[in-house]
Amino acid sequence: MSLVNGKRQADWFADEAGTDADGPYAGIVFNRPIDQIFSYRVPARLEEVVRPGQRVRVPLGRGNKPAVGYCVRIDAEAPSGIDPSRVKEVLDVLDDPPLINAAMLELTRWMAGYYACSWGQALDAVVPAGVKNQAGTRVGTFLTVPDEIRKSLETLELPTKQAEALAVLCRSDEPLTIADLCRLAKCASGPITALRQRGYVNTVRRRLPKDAFNASSSAALGDDSDAKPIPALTVEQTAVMAAMTPALEGDEFATFLIHGVTGSGKTEVYLSAIERVMARGREAIVLVPEISLTPQTIRRFRRRFGKIAVLHSHLSDAERHRHWRSIAAGEVQVIVGARSAVFAPARRLGLIVIDEEHESTFKQETTPRYHARDVAVKRAQLERIPILLGSATPALETWRNAELGRYVRLPMMERVGARPMPKVELIDLSHERLPLGGLSEPLRQAMIAALKDDGQVMLLLNRRGFHTFVICPNPRCNQVLKCHACDVALTYHKGRRLLICHTCDAERPRPSACPNCQAPNLHYGGIGTERLEREVEMAFPDSVSRRMDSDTMRTPGSHEQVLAAFRSGEIKILLGTQMIAKGLDFPNVTLVGVVNADTALHMPDFRAAERTFQLVAQVAGRTGRGDRPGRVLVQTFAPDHYAIDCASRHDYEGFVACELPERQRFGMPPFGRLVRLIGRGPDEPQVRTFMNELLETLKAAALPGVTMHGPAPTPISKIRNLYRYHLRLRSESPRPLQTLLQAVAPSIAPPGEVELAIDVDPVNLL
Numbered sequence: 001m002s003l004v005n006g007k008r009q010a011d012w013f014a015d016e017a018g019t020d021a022d023g024p025y026a027g028i029v030f031n032r033p034i035d036q037i038f039s040y041r042v043p044a045r046l047e048e049v050v051r052p053g054q055r056v057r058v059p060l061g062r063g064n065k066p067a068v069g070y071c072v073r074i075d076a077e078a079p080s081g082i083d084p085s086r087v088k089e090v091l092d093v094l095d096d097p098p099l100i101n102a103a104m105l106e107l108t109r110w111m112a113g114y115y116a117c118s119w120g121q122a123l124d125a126v127v128p129a130g131v132k133n134q135a136g137t138r139v140g141t142f143l144t145v146p147d148e149i150r151k152s153l154e155t156l157e158l159p160t161k162q163a164e165a166l167a168v169l170c171r172s173d174e175p176l177t178i179a180d181l182c183r184l185a186k187c188a189s190g191p192i193t194a195l196r197q198r199g200y201v202n203t204v205r206r207r208l209p210k211d212a213f214n215a216s217s218s219a220a221l222g223d224d225s226d227a228k229p230i231p232a233l234t235v236e237q238t239a240v241m242a243a244m245t246p247a248l249e250g251d252e253f254a255t256f257l258i259h260g261v262t263g264s265g266k267t268e269v270y271l272s273a274i275e276r277v278m279a280r281g282r283e284a285i286v287l288v289p290e291i292s293l294t295p296q297t298i299r300r301f302r303r304r305f306g307k308i309a310v311l312h313s314h315l316s317d318a319e320r321h322r323h324w325r326s327i328a329a330g331e332v333q334v335i336v337g338a339r340s341a342v343f344a345p346a347r348r349l350g351l352i353v354i355d356e357e358h359e360s361t362f363k364q365e366t367t368p369r370y371h372a373r374d375v376a377v378k379r380a381q382l383e384r385i386p387i388l389l390g391s392a393t394p395a396l397e398t399w400r401n402a403e404l405g406r407y408v409r410l411p412m413m414e415r416v417g418a419r420p421m422p423k424v425e426l427i428d429l430s431h432e433r434l435p436l437g438g439l440s441e442p443l444r445q446a447m448i449a450a451l452k453d454d455g456q457v458m459l460l461l462n463r464r465g466f467h468t469f470v471i472c473p474n475p476r477c478n479q480v481l482k483c484h485a486c487d488v489a490l491t492y493h494k495g496r497r498l499l500i501c502h503t504c505d506a507e508r509p510r511p512s513a514c515p516n517c518q519a520p521n522l523h524y525g526g527i528g529t530e531r532l533e534r535e536v537e538m539a540f541p542d543s544v545s546r547r548m549d550s551d552t553m554r555t556p557g558s559h560e561q562v563l564a565a566f567r568s569g570e571i572k573i574l575l576g577t578q579m580i581a582k583g584l585d586f587p588n589v590t591l592v593g594v595v596n597a598d599t600a601l602h603m604p605d606f607r608a609a610e611r612t613f614q615l616v617a618q619v620a621g622r623t624g625r626g627d628r629p630g631r632v633l634v635q636t637f638a639p640d641h642y643a644i645d646c647a648s649r650h651d652y653e654g655f656v657a658c659e660l661p662e663r664q665r666f667g668m669p670p671f672g673r674l675v676r677l678i679g680r681g682p683d684e685p686q687v688r689t690f691m692n693e694l695l696e697t698l699k700a701a702a703l704p705g706v707t708m709h710g711p712a713p714t715p716i717s718k719i720r721n722l723y724r725y726h727l728r729l730r731s732e733s734p735r736p737l738q739t740l741l742q743a744v745a746p747s748i749a750p751p752g753e754v755e756l757a758i759d760v761d762p763v764n765l766l
Ligand SMILES: Nc1ncnc2c1ncn2[C@@H]1O[C@H](COP(=O)(O)OP(=O)(O)OP(=O)(O)O)[C@@H](O)[C@H]1O
Pocket: 231, 232, 233, 234, 237, 260, 261, 262, 263, 264, 265, 266, 267, 268, 269, 392, 416, 582, 583, 584, 585, 621
């Protein structure tokens, strides 16, 4: 993560006298937390080459250390305030053609302003590492003939070998390497060296794909031949398409919220909308949460469109680079990917689709801390194209934007084929005896019935591990075992016989006694997916069950394998974390069990109720998608909580009616905007002092309408041995917060090893 740190701007950018020749100037920004554009002179040899959107190498700082920056503009004259005699020169251009087009330059500039980072930091997030380091390519040296030599070729007097070699080079349509030219002109390298020394031949270094680079592309993109007929759209789908048609067929920015219940056929609408823009020769970007980049989703897109680019997090650098190139070259029209696919370098973008727009994984948790949905809406606006946000449970921010008329809400209230929504029953755990292995008697009975009826079962438990905490039995101690490096309770993983911190992944053997008071017989409590799995295996030994969580899905392809076995009916019971809750479409699932609906409910986060509602509603939506009705059992200690009660009745608007007044009362989003400033460092008093000083700085610059809370330790007060404090800023609209941050940012200088992160529109509040 790049952060604002103590280094002064002057240390990075101290200038030294340069030459005083005039010429174009390149505005350069750096991937550093400094919000400034620096001017460099473009030397004559690069005048034709340097363009905005390229990475360039320039001397930086007192030592003139070469550094990579992004060219964001070209000025014919020295910008005002610049002393031309002190300006340094651009050394080198790294990308030709430019990596970033004009629209992306503008988008990243907006991101820098909105998310309080530097333009260079925003640009750096747009370009994948594989593109930056040109993975999968190699550099070669090629020979060229300067134009004036080419023109006067007839009049040059040269030794025969040199003359022949020069003539061959001039006739060639392609750039030639020295080896190529030796072969074609049947000469040794001597004459070529002589030509270079005379200045009749120049060399350029160019980058070309390695052989594998081209060959693999069509295979990896592949297409699926088991085509299914395209279904005729339902009445609701048709109505939604009709409402979007003017935007899809004109060049018009519009944001549509497709608010469709689970199984209402939203994906089918995306496919139709994409077809429309493809028919006009335009491209579409589809963002899905990483978790939904399932083979099933990909297959569906591939089946319809053949060649698509799939940008998921397991791509190698070379693959990512190859995709980037083929997208930039206009070779693929449909790009499906997780968060960062919002930056795909499509040339004639016609549409952006965001599936499950409410998902928190669209928020990036490192600088720049952008929200892909909001960036996508901005991109659509800049490129004047429509954007579709789809969800059964829209984020309240999105709902509010629709209410205010910024987004067009297009409801889809019916499931395809008039299938009923599944019936949801709540099991009150405060009445039922809390079952040790996680399955209450009613849930067990329902599973028996579903399996007997040849249906399949999904069980959701959003906690991994075997026991979720270990506690000292001594009443005078009673300590929960925590990670050494984090303020987090350790989870017991029985299969690996280890206590694991789910925050920093530290592992340690289970102690035989309390590390604090040496009391023996530590108590293990709480149920995770590993324990649930054992319970299910014992209760249903004749039905194949499988666990899907990040522990069991470590190897590439394991996800795909399990889902294929579930689809084929070989696996009868699929249990897991939220990994199984979303986007899956298995018609034979007749029972969904939510083992503990309350896992997110009591988090110190104003979105706790919203998350709970979304998770229960989404997982309930995985059943009843075929010919048989679905049934959902939800185990909870809080059956009367509106989040759980509304989810059980599939009542989104009922939930909104309960939740919005709460948010309004406290000025929380969607009624106010938040910025979270997180300070962290190894020395707690130092972090605290810095945050207190930061508060004073903010107060001194205070703007009307901005309220400040804290500083206070964050709910997780230590992570990886860094103590964390946060300050929260709130206002009605984003503008005063941006103005305030811009005003104070230059003077923020955290001491020593303290770092400050600025999180605009935070999603994670822990
Ligand atoms: N017009 C249609 N005719 C027939 N079947 C359809 C039609 N539209 C969608 N379906 C099928 O209905 C099922 C549900 O549709 P889809 O997956 O598009 O819904 P969704 O709203 O995206 O679902 P969710 O949000 O729950 O993931 C799929 O199996 C899909 O193939």
